Amino acid sequence: MAVLLVLLVLTSAAQAEVPAFKPAEWQPRQGRWRFEGGELLCEGKGYSSLIYRRGLKARDLELAVEVKFSGPNASAGLFFRAQGTRFYRDTTFYQFEWYTQGRHHGTRLSLMRKTPRWKQIVKPIFRAPPLGQWIKLRVRVQGDRIVCFVDDKQVFSRRDKTFLRAGALGLHVFQPRAVRFRRPVVRSLDSGG
Numbered sequence: 001m002a003v004l005l006v007l008l009v010l011t012s013a014a015q016a017e018v019p020a021f022k023p024a025e026w027q028p029r030q031g032r033w034r035f036e037g038g039e040l041l042c043e044g045k046g047y048s049s050l051i052y053r054r055g056l057k058a059r060d061l062e063l064a065v066e067v068k069f070s071g072p073n074a075s076a077g078l079f080f081r082a083q084g085t086r087f088y089r090d091t092t093f094y095q096f097e098w099y100t101q102g103r104h105h106g107t108r109l110s111l112m113r114k115t116p117r118w119k120q121i122v123k124p125i126f127r128a129p130p131l132g133q134w135i136k137l138r139v140r141v142q143g144d145r146i147v148c149f150v151d152d153k154q155v156f157s158r159r160d161k162t163f164l165r166a167g168a169l170g171l172h173v174f175q176p177r178a179v180r181f182r183r184p185v186v187r188s189l190d191s192g193g
Helices: 001-018
Strands: 026-030 033-036 039-042 045-053 059-069 076-084 090-099 108-114 118-120 134-142 145-150 152-160 168-175 181-189
Touching: 026 033, 039 045, 059 076, 059 168, 076 134, 076 181, 090 118, 090 134, 090 145, 090 168, 108 145, 108 152, 134 181, 168 181
Parallel strands: none
Antiparallel strands: 026 045, 033 039, 039 181, 045 168, 059 134, 059 181, 076 090, 076 168, 090 108, 108 118, 134 145, 145 152
């Protein structure tokens, strides 16, 4: 009986530690976003859908999320060190993104900066993401070093001094197909965190 009780306590503690999307922590800026049982759904449209992490601007950070693409014509991106008010005009930032095959882009995993023009800062990887299953996208940024991971395997490492500044961060979806997100990890490393 005592062993069963210990197992139940450990299982409950492990479940409680799974990060969930909390609506109070996220601010939709463009597009149709919906919170469902700790997950986040972007219903998608033909142009950018954006959601920002409220109240956090960081220079050095770690940002991770699990993503599920429902089919072609979908994308998911993590953006960071963002400053500006109008996304397509004056906002500048970095973005780690993955596109499925679609009208706007072929399959592409890439790291870009927007200054305000878009520019690849690594050689993109042209491969399709898995559809209908969870994958983890993660970026770690310290100083001028940006390291990107898919399912904890490093895919890009780049030094870039363009935006050595604190800025907003969040998620970007482009293309019309719905995308699901879960288990967000957002951590500022500015104070050695």
